Amino acid sequence: MVRAGTADEATLLYQALINDASLQPATRQRVARALAEAGTRNVRPKGDLSGLGALLGYETQAQLLIECVRLAGQWKLVQFVPKIGDFAGREKEVALRQVAIGALRAIGQQPSLNALRSLTAEARPSAVRRDALPALAVHAPGEAFKAIPSVFAQIKTKQEAAAVWTNLFQVGGFSQRLAKEFPKGLSAEHLAAALQSARSLGRGGVALVKTIEPLTGLTAGPRDYSAEIAGMIDTIKKGADPADGEIQYRKNGCAICHAIGGAGGKLGPDLSSIGASAPLDYIIESVLNPAAKVKEGYHGFSFKMKDGSQMVGIPARENATELFIRPGPGVELAILKANIVSRDNIGSIMPAGLADGITGVSRRNFYAFLGEIGKPGPFDASKGNVARLWVFDDQPPGALAKSAVATPVYTLVNGQLTKEFNPGRLYATARFTAAAATTKPLLLTGVKAAWLDGKALDLKAGVSAASIPAGNHSLTVEVDGNAPYFKAQCDDASFLGD
Missing domain, CATH: 2.30.30.100 (SH3 type barrels.)
Incomplete structure (x- = not known):
C-alpha cells in the first residue's frame, strides 16, 4: 500500500514519482494518488516541487496526468497555471478539464484569475464555461455574477442548469450575494432549475428560495400531495402504458441517480424491485415529495x-x-x-418537482412503469443475463485512430437499446462475467459484427454458439443503424452495470 503519512514520507514518494524511471505507469499513478490524498490532510513534500512539471506532459497516461494536475493545485504551483489552463479548456476531456479547473480555483492568484476569465469568455464551449463559472465566483464574484446570463444562455437542459446552480450556491459568499440579488435575463427553465437547487440545500437554502421563488411565479402555496397521489392512482387504474413510461424515465434522466438491474447511478436508492415491494401511493409520493420519507443511508x-x-x-x-x-x-x-x-x-437531496416536466398521458405512464419494476414480466430486473450498460465509441477494437470521449448509455430493463438513445456512434462495449465456461449461446440482435475480448466472433443469424471461458470479458458490437434496437443476452453470463 502506498501512503504518505508525514512530510518526510511525502518527500520520498515525490522523489520516486519524478525520478524513478523504473516505476510502472500503474505504480506511478498510485504514488501520485497517495500524494494527492496526503494533500487533503495538508501534508506535502519538502523542498522544490517544480519537478512535477515534467509529468504534466504525460498526456498519453490520462489518469496519471489528472493526479498530477490535482497535485499542482493542492501545492499551489502557480508556475504551471498556463499548462493547467490549457487542460481546463478541453471540451472533450471532461475529467481532466474539471480537475484542472479545480486546480486553478485552489491556486488562486492573478494568473489563475486570468485563466478563469478566459475560460468563461463567450467564445469558449458551453461545457467549459459552466465548469469554470463557480471557480470564477470564488476569486471574482462580481465578474461571475455578470457572466451568469451569458453562460446559462448556452445551457440546453434543466439538469445541466441545476448542476451549475448547485455548484454556485456552494460558494459561500457568492450564494449570499445571490440571495440578495438574483441575475436578470434568465429563462423560466433556468429559474426553475435554480429554485430546485436552492430547495435541495434544505435550511441552508431558505434565503435563496425566498429570492428565487417570486421570479418563477411558483408561489401558489403548498401542494396537496394527497389529492395528487389519489388522482394519479385513479387515472392509472383506467389505463396506462408502462412501456412508454420507461421511455419517459430514461428521457427525464432518472437513471443518472438510480439503478435498475445493476445499471444506473448510485446516488439514490436502487429501484430494481420498487414496484414489487412498495405500494403505488408510496412510489408516487417519493417522486412528488422526496422529503416525506427518506430511505436509511440516503439522508x-x-x-x-x-x-x-x-x-x-x-x-x-x-x-x-x-x-x-x-x-x-x-x-x-x-x-x-x-x-x-x-x-x-x-x-433527501432529490428536489421536489423533478418529474413535473412529464405531463399529460406520459406522466400517468411514468408512474405506471415505476409500479411495475421488479414484478414478473417485461420489467423484471432480477436477472443479469442481458447487457444494460453500453459504452459507445467511434472505433472497433484494435483501431489506432483516436476516438472521441467514450459515451456510456443505459438500456431499457429488457436490455434493448433503441435508436433514440443511441448517441450516433458505431461501436458499443459491454462487460460481463461468467462463473464457469458457458454452455448457453450469446444472442445478439441489431448488430453487424461483434468482438469478444478484442477477437472477432463468428456470428450466424446473430448467434455465437462458442463456449466462453470463465472469467471477466468485454463484448464489443458494431451497431446496425437500420435496426430499431440492439441487444445482447447470454443466460450463462452476468453483465455488469457500472
Whole structure:
C-alpha cells in the first residue's frame, strides 16, 4: 500500500514519482494518488516541487496526468497555471478539464484569475464555461455574477442548469450575494432549475428560495400531495402504458441517480424491485415529495466549512480525518473533518418537482412503469443475463485512430437499446462475467459484427454458439443503424452495470 503519512514520507514518494524511471505507469499513478490524498490532510513534500512539471506532459497516461494536475493545485504551483489552463479548456476531456479547473480555483492568484476569465469568455464551449463559472465566483464574484446570463444562455437542459446552480450556491459568499440579488435575463427553465437547487440545500437554502421563488411565479402555496397521489392512482387504474413510461424515465434522466438491474447511478436508492415491494401511493409520493420519507443511508447533509463555503452531499464513508460525501451522481468528495463548522440534516437531496416536466398521458405512464419494476414480466430486473450498460465509441477494437470521449448509455430493463438513445456512434462495449465456461449461446440482435475480448466472433443469424471461458470479458458490437434496437443476452453470463 502506498501512503504518505508525514512530510518526510511525502518527500520520498515525490522523489520516486519524478525520478524513478523504473516505476510502472500503474505504480506511478498510485504514488501520485497517495500524494494527492496526503494533500487533503495538508501534508506535502519538502523542498522544490517544480519537478512535477515534467509529468504534466504525460498526456498519453490520462489518469496519471489528472493526479498530477490535482497535485499542482493542492501545492499551489502557480508556475504551471498556463499548462493547467490549457487542460481546463478541453471540451472533450471532461475529467481532466474539471480537475484542472479545480486546480486553478485552489491556486488562486492573478494568473489563475486570468485563466478563469478566459475560460468563461463567450467564445469558449458551453461545457467549459459552466465548469469554470463557480471557480470564477470564488476569486471574482462580481465578474461571475455578470457572466451568469451569458453562460446559462448556452445551457440546453434543466439538469445541466441545476448542476451549475448547485455548484454556485456552494460558494459561500457568492450564494449570499445571490440571495440578495438574483441575475436578470434568465429563462423560466433556468429559474426553475435554480429554485430546485436552492430547495435541495434544505435550511441552508431558505434565503435563496425566498429570492428565487417570486421570479418563477411558483408561489401558489403548498401542494396537496394527497389529492395528487389519489388522482394519479385513479387515472392509472383506467389505463396506462408502462412501456412508454420507461421511455419517459430514461428521457427525464432518472437513471443518472438510480439503478435498475445493476445499471444506473448510485446516488439514490436502487429501484430494481420498487414496484414489487412498495405500494403505488408510496412510489408516487417519493417522486412528488422526496422529503416525506427518506430511505436509511440516503439522508443528505449540508456542511458549513471554515472558509464560508457550503458543501451538500450524502455521507458515504469516513476515516479519522476525512469524511467522504456523494455530492452528485458518480462523484465522491473528501472533506477534512477539521474544516467542518457545522452539519445540517436536509433529508433527501432529490428536489421536489423533478418529474413535473412529464405531463399529460406520459406522466400517468411514468408512474405506471415505476409500479411495475421488479414484478414478473417485461420489467423484471432480477436477472443479469442481458447487457444494460453500453459504452459507445467511434472505433472497433484494435483501431489506432483516436476516438472521441467514450459515451456510456443505459438500456431499457429488457436490455434493448433503441435508436433514440443511441448517441450516433458505431461501436458499443459491454462487460460481463461468467462463473464457469458457458454452455448457453450469446444472442445478439441489431448488430453487424461483434468482438469478444478484442477477437472477432463468428456470428450466424446473430448467434455465437462458442463456449466462453470463465472469467471477466468485454463484448464489443458494431451497431446496425437500420435496426430499431440492439441487444445482447447470454443466460450463462452476468453483465455488469457500472
